[in-house]
Amino acid sequence: MFSLISNILKNAFSRPATRPYPFQRRQRPEGTRGHLDIEIDKCIFCGICAKKCPSNAIEVSRDPKSWTFNRYACIVCAYCVEACPKKCLSMKSDHEGQIQPQEETAGTR
Amino acid sequence: MLENTTEVTVDTLLGEVAIRMGQKYRFVTVTCLDGGDYHEIFYHFDRDYQLVNLRLLLTKGNTLPSITGVFAAAVIVENELQDLFGIKVTDLSIDYGGRLLLAEGAPQAPLNKTRAAEAGTKMEVIEKSTPQGAVAPTEEVAK
């Protein structure tokens, strides 16, 4: 009986177990893999990231110079980030926000 | 080459498997590879964390006797051999007829390499099964 009453009081007066999203969002730890980002000005279009990608999400062509990324195919493994010789790819922590329905092109040069 | 491997043939297979059972080995699994015009089949057994293997070379087109009479646990993996490699296994305790993993319309024997080499020409497709449960002869569908 006593444990029942203490349980009731605890449940009545303690904070809810859930976060009031969207007013308070969960902070992702640093180093979490969320989505891929590229600094297109540093890219030399060598194509190493496209060769390393396990799911063939990146397409690189030298002529004309373009770097295309299919966000839906990406498995967010960051293998390309390690492989890039110019370190222009980076993995950002958050993966919220709208994804455009067509393939994203990070730009050409 | 795997360690502790004994070569067997289709005739000596059941005898060797029965010996392993008598020696209190546990059945682990069956591995199959496509070697061109034959299939290389390994039977793995384990006792006290030591793995022993039986290696069988089966010419394509020959049938394989099932070991479910000795190790009942082999029924699932031998049905998988039928599906994925197109090997015909006889005397199975439960026979799914090639429909354990693959649905109708799936490519036949997908893990065979020689089939993949003909990609671009023809692809054999599993037909709908007849009401008795037997699989109807396949038709070749142009890719």
Added chain:
Amino acid sequence: MSTQAMSNRRSVIPFGPQHPVLPEPLQLRLVMEDEKVVEALPAIGYVHRGLEKLAEQKDFQQVAFLAERICGICSFQHAMAYSMGVESLMNITVPDRANYLRVIWTELHRLHSHLLWFGLLADSFGFENLFMQAWRCREAVLDIMEATSGGRIMLGTCCVGGVRKDISAEGLDQVLRVCDQLHNDFDKVVTQVMNDYSVKQRTVGIGTVTRQQAHELGAVGPVAKACGLERDHRVTGYAAYGQLDFKPITEQAGDCYARTQVRVRELYQSLDLIRQAIAKIPAGDIMAPVKGNPTGEIVTRVEQPRGEVIYYIKGNGTKNLERLRVRTPTFANVPILLAMLPGYQLADVGVITLSIDPCISCTER
């Protein structure tokens, strides 16, 4: 129609593939006589993805990512088994620090898997509150995995040659704090529940198998351990397990309650292994250089939360593998499930099926 004739009629009830109790689609065709199951026939193939074929088309370092994604619940151990196999083929020695980090992540993954299973088992006999509480404990494990490796379930850290990411000293302290918190949570949520009357009514004496049946039908993992068979592949000392002190857990009864007991005790054992590994972890490199391509064939076995997984890898000197064959523990536990079901009521089928911890996406690849 006389009652005699009616009670002799059998009906076939399909359990699954869509069922609230099952985490993944599996169909069991139950031949029933009134309320008792007489025979069961499995039908799988709903999530067959052809991953063994896909593995032949990726190069051998990309296959580590593919192996991770064979299953979401036992994902790190798949990547580890694959990496260990290729490292043996190519004679690569993994640095000690990488081995200890692999053990830490493996045991964290085992915690998450057993907690997930515990919640599903509670859900299978209607105890939804315990389901939610168990998964709430599991969130702490997922958060620490995300903080140390970057992903909540697909850690993406194990690769051929070692691990890709290091855990700093602060990270290891954080892991220890989470272990202490989890120890308290387990005492409150998990252990007390094992003495509950209702839980015992639903699990004691249900789905009993004998030790002989478990051996003959090739049961692995907690299903075999609950029948008294001491089968835990970690004692062979792969990765850093050779330097850690532990004993495989066994129970004798062979019913659902015994299988639950084994997994609950394995939760505590995993916490202990993580603490031991953090205490002994040496400094050093985390990755060995990988040169060349794998040639030859090898068989590797690793202890997953559900039992022993066996990987057969054959390389032919090119960067693509010749053959990758995976036999996961649930694949080996399906025959024993068919032996567990006859004689029990339809209401127990959900509990029995969940007590083998079915991971059907592993089974079908």
